[in-house]
Amino acid sequence: MTDLFHSIKQVIETRRTTKPPKMNGQRIPDAQVHQLLQLADWAPTHGHTEPWRFIVYADDAVKQFCQNHAELYRQHTPKDKFLNDKYEKLLHMGDKASHVLVAYMRRGDLPKIPELEEIAATSCAIQNLLLGATALGMASYWGSGGMAYHPSMKEYLQLREQDMVLGILYLGYADNAAHAGKRTVPLAQKVTWVK
Numbered sequence: 667m668t669d670l671f672h673s674i675k676q677v678i679e680t681r682r683t684t685k686p687p688k689m690n691g692q693r694i695p696d697a698q699v700h701q702l703l704q705l706a707d708w709a710p711t712h713g714h715t716e717p718w719r720f721i722v723y724a725d726d727a728v729k730q731f732c733q734n735h736a737e738l739y740r741q742h743t744p745k746d747k748f749l750n751d752k753y754e755k756l757l758h759m760g761d762k763a764s765h766v767l768v769a770y771m772r773r774g775d776l777p778k779i780p781e782l783e784e785i786a787a788t789s790c791a792i793q794n795l796l797l798g799a800t801a802l803g804m805a806s807y808w809g810s811g812g813m814a815y816h817p818s819m820k821e822y823l824q825l826r827e828q829d830m831v832l833g834i835l836y837l838g839y840a841d842n843a844a845h846a847g848k849r850t851v852p853l854a855q856k857v858t859w860v861k
């Protein structure tokens with residue numbers, strides 16, 4: 667095994683989801699977030715549409731985003747379905763995070779590239795970013811809850827109809843190690859070798 671393989675294996679295997687409430691409020695320097703975005707930018711891309719886009723919320727904007735997210739939930743949830751606990755959860759989701767990034771797919775102008783591939787490329791960019799965060803000792807969370815996929819979120823972010831939010835990423839640090847990773851479906855069931 668080469669050193670390079672060993673390093674990337676370690677990063678991939680130790681990347682774990684840390685829910686934002688388990689973060690410790692310590693701030694990540696913006697320059698490091700920028701470095702993660704540079705990693706994201708090296709995702710594979712069919713036709714060089716490079717569809718990944720990130721809106722980065724830092725400093726006071728983190729709280730503002732969470733407030734707006736919670737308000738979107740309030741405004742677009744029928745009264746009989748509205749859960750105050752969920753509102754509060756969204757409102758406080760970023761309290762202990764450092765940065766919040768909305769990751770979205772910006773549909774390119776090449777009709778021969780299917781939407782599926784734009785989503786796939788953006789997902790690769792997100793994974794690059796999360797792996798970089800792991801390598802820098804950060805805690806991270808890729809969330810799709812709340813209003814992430816709701817049309818009102820797109821409107822709030824001023825995205826176009828054909829664009830797509832793929833997740834809300836929370837970055838920070840944590841005092842305690844994340845939960846142990848687990849995979850419940852054996853790899854052998856996910857792979858078919860043909861010889």
Ligand SMILES: Cc1cc2nc3c(=O)[nH]c(=O)nc-3n(C[C@H](O)[C@H](O)[C@H](O)COP(=O)(O)O)c2cc1C
Nearest residue numbers: 681682683684807808809810811812832833847848
């Ligand atoms: C597209 C996507 C959306 C996700 N959305 C959520 C979410 O809304 N809530 C949540 O708790 N975890 C979410 N996750 C994180 C998964 O829960 C997490 O990856 C899974 O539990 C495996 O844990 P690990 O990331 O530590 O390997 C999401 C992951 C992906 C890839």
